[in-house]
Amino acid sequence: MSTGEGVRESWSTRIGFILAAVGSAVGLGNIWRFPFQVGQEGGAAFLVMYLAFVVLIGFPAMLVEFVVGRRTGLNTVGAIKEFGTARWRYLGGLFVFIGFVILSYYSVVGGWVLRYILGSGRGSYMDASAGEYFVSIASGTDALVFHAIFMAIVVAIVGLGVQRGIELSVKIMVPAIIAIFAILAGYAFTLDGAAEAYSYYLQPNLDVLINNWASIVPAAAGQAFFTLSLGMGVMITYASYLSEDENLAIDGTSIVVFNTGISILAGLIVFPILFTAGVDPETSGAGAIFISVAQALTDIPLGQVIGVLFFATVAIAAVSSAISLIEVVVSYAIDEFGMDRVPATLAIGFLIFLLGAPVTVDTVMVDLYDILAAQILLVIGALLLISLVVIFHTEEALDEIQKGVTDLGWWGYLWLWIVGVPVVIVLGVSLMLGLDTYVKFLQGPFADFLSSL
Numbered sequence: 001m002s003t004g005e006g007v008r009e010s011w012s013t014r015i016g017f018i019l020a021a022v023g024s025a026v027g028l029g030n031i032w033r034f035p036f037q038v039g040q041e042g043g044a045a046f047l048v049m050y051l052a053f054v055v056l057i058g059f060p061a062m063l064v065e066f067v068v069g070r071r072t073g074l075n076t077v078g079a080i081k082e083f084g085t086a087r088w089r090y091l092g093g094l095f096v097f098i099g100f101v102i103l104s105y106y107s108v109v110g111g112w113v114l115r116y117i118l119g120s121g122r123g124s125y126m127d128a129s130a131g132e133y134f135v136s137i138a139s140g141t142d143a144l145v146f147h148a149i150f151m152a153i154v155v156a157i158v159g160l161g162v163q164r165g166i167e168l169s170v171k172i173m174v175p176a177i178i179a180i181f182a183i184l185a186g187y188a189f190t191l192d193g194a195a196e197a198y199s200y201y202l203q204p205n206l207d208v209l210i211n212n213w214a215s216i217v218p219a220a221a222g223q224a225f226f227t228l229s230l231g232m233g234v235m236i237t238y239a240s241y242l243s244e245d246e247n248l249a250i251d252g253t254s255i256v257v258f259n260t261g262i263s264i265l266a267g268l269i270v271f272p273i274l275f276t277a278g279v280d281p282e283t284s285g286a287g288a289i290f291i292s293v294a295q296a297l298t299d300i301p302l303g304q305v306i307g308v309l310f311f312a313t314v315a316i317a318a319v320s321s322a323i324s325l326i327e328v329v330v331s332y333a334i335d336e337f338g339m340d341r342v343p344a345t346l347a348i349g350f351l352i353f354l355l356g357a358p359v360t361v362d363t364v365m366v367d368l369y370d371i372l373a374a375q376i377l378l379v380i381g382a383l384l385l386i387s388l389v390v391i392f393h394t395e396e397a398l399d400e401i402q403k404g405v406t407d408l409g410w411w412g413y414l415w416l417w418i419v420g421v422p423v424v425i426v427l428g429v430s431l432m433l434g435l436d437t438y439v440k441f442l443q444g445p446f447a448d449f450l451s452s453l
């Protein structure tokens with residue numbers, strides 16, 4: 001079904017929904033963003049905070065999105081309209097806006113990944129320095145062209161429709177990601193730098209945590225939301241295709257476990273390679289992973305083959321997340337304006353391409369979009385959605401979370417209390433700290449960039 005009229009599509013199987021949600025969660029957030037956040041924020045200290053946020057904040061917040069999506073059976077904006085008063089429609093608008101912003105730079109980074117598949121195959125960064133190679137492809141015409149190619153792939157898949165496009169592609173992509181990553185992590189384990197890498201990555205240093213909490217907290221919260229695809233209604237839209245006999249908590253647990261496992265696995269691949277090549281994981285910025293992994297690949301045996309495998313896997317993961325980002329906007333256009341899927345997807349894809357174009361001017365633009373999206377917009381989105389549900393729809397939320405469960409007992413109340421009190425407090429604090437981080441970025445690196453123009 002591809003028009004605004006008639007019966008909505010639904011997932012053909014339960015595993016289809018889980019795979020699609022995992023496909024959305026697992027992406028550049030796990031592979032590109034997670035390792036460089038770990039590197040920037042002090043190694044294992046960040047990892048611990050991040051894991052705590054995923055379990056204590058991300059998981060309960062995910063259930064809120066599931067409840068809203070399945071209860072209403074609508075796209076993000078429609079769902080908010082049904083749950084809120086007229087004023088709340090701005091929250092739906094915010095979600096669509098966040099989808100636009102995230103996908104616009106996500107696609108640029110996705111384009112870098114596509115470029116690196118070719119670069120690895122040809123051994124391009126093996127002759128030049130890895131840093132120079134990154135600079136040569138990360139901005140300018142190359143970046144713009146590959147940004148366009150990435151968006152074209154996403155538009156083509158989503159244009160085919162939820163079931164044929166998203167579900168089928170994810171059924172192939174997710175198992176591929178897990179298999180290839182397991183092989184690469186096994187390979188990384190055999191490297192000389194592995195032991196040092198594991199202790200950096202897995203042994204938290206409390207002092208680091210205490211001294212840097214003001215930047216670690218918003219970074220960990222932002223990363224938790226980004227990686228779990230929360231705070232902008234992706235999970236509302238996906239859960240809207242779900243049937244009532246589904247146990248939401250169990251589905252949520254599988255998604256969180258899969259996603260976290262893949263992030264941890266990504267670190268187990270990236271850090272041993274970096275340490276073996278003597279590359280400092282703290283090298284900051286959006287290019288850190290590309291530069292350092294590429295540099296490492298030039299030094300290790302079979303680097304070219306591993307490079308193609310690595311970046312092809314990252315590309316698969318990125319596409320499966322990008323389709324969920326655009327699906328929020330597309331399903332909105334279909335449900336609210338009765339547009340057909342294909343023209344809606346084409347038009348939206350083109351607009352997102354345009355919004356992403358400035359990101360190809362300089363890599364500092366990635367940070368400009370990324371910090372705003374992860375540390376501010378997603379947190380605001382989640383906070384508002386939680387408030388809407390906890391303040392106005394407690395009974396409905398409790399009723400919905402119980403469906404498909406034999407006896408939830410007091411767990412339902414506990415869940416509502418957790419999202420309503422501690423989660424809101426932590427997110428509020430995190431938002432303040434995130435705003436502070438962003439202001440510092442605007443006054444520092446971004447101001448420097450502007451004055452260099």
Ligand code: PFF
Nearest residue numbers: 025027028029226227229234
């Ligand atoms: N979770 C995706 C990733 O980790 O790459 C990115 C993402 C998708 C973020 C969907 C937000 C979202 F709503």
